[in-house]
Amino acid sequence: MQEPLEGVQIRPMTLQDCAALAALAAQVPGNVDPREELARPLTRAWVACEAGASRLLGYALCWWIVDELQLLALATWPEARRRGVGRRLLAEVVSAARAAGAARVTLEVARGNVAALGLYESAGFRCFHVRRSYYRSSGEDALELELLLSATPAP
Numbered sequence: 001m002q003e004p005l006e007g008v009q010i011r012p013m014t015l016q017d018c019a020a021l022a023a024l025a026a027q028v029p030g031n032v033d034p035r036e037e038l039a040r041p042l043t044r045a046w047v048a049c050e051a052g053a054s055r056l057l058g059y060a061l062c063w064w065i066v067d068e069l070q071l072l073a074l075a076t077w078p079e080a081r082r083r084g085v086g087r088r089l090l091a092e093v094v095s096a097a098r099a100a101g102a103a104r105v106t107l108e109v110a111r112g113n114v115a116a117l118g119l120y121e122s123a124g125f126r127c128f129h130v131r132r133s134y135y136r137s138s139g140e141d142a143l144e145l146e147l148l149l150s151a152t153p154a155p
């Protein structure tokens with residue numbers, strides 16, 4: 001890991017952020033379009049930015065479904081990776097879920113996505129279901145992960 005980026009701020013995503021995020025969103029598995037998603041009432045989304053700079057470092061986008069927050073997309077720009085930004089965004093998602101009274105946070109990740117799995121597992125997420133050969137292009141399995149909030153003490 002490189003030095004963590006100092007002064008990273010997390011704030012709710014706005015429509016104005018979407019143009020700047022389009023190229024990054026295109027690299028994220030699942031084809032989630034932040035602009036389309038922000039129009040849905042069930043969407044909750046955040047961006048990470050450097051304090052005092054307009055440059056966005058990454059984003060997280062979720063759906064609020066009944067009593068859980070489903071993480072649909074989480075990504076940081078390649079040049080900002082391994083500097084703690086993904087972890088900060090994930091912490092915001094978990095803290096928002098907790099504050100809203102969610103029972104759990106769930107997500108889906110390709111078995112071979114080492115970086116994402118490392119992040120989620122180190123944050124306490126556990127696999128509760130495997131979708132065999134789920135991804136058509138690669139034939140890879142999808143792992144469904146969850147973080148049970150009642151079983152995880154708040155930091």
Ligand SMILES: CC(C)(COP(=O)(O)OP(=O)(O)OC[C@H]1O[C@@H](n2cnc3c(N)ncnc32)[C@H](O)[C@@H]1OP(=O)(O)O)[C@@H](O)C(=O)NCCC(=O)NCCS
Pocket residue numbers: 001027028029073074075076077080081082083084085086087088108109110113114115116117118119120122
């Ligand atoms: C997954 C992703 C969001 C991680 O973002 P990041 O800003 O690099 O994450 P962080 O710097 O906060 O890293 C947190 C932890 O994740 C794990 N991790 C991150 N990158 C890793 C890598 N390349 N290899 C192994 N573990 C990695 C490590 O446990 C790391 O902690 P450490 O640096 O203290 O060892 C980023 O790699 C990304 O945008 N990937 C492309 C999009 C994607 O696949 N999203 C997930 C879809 S489910």
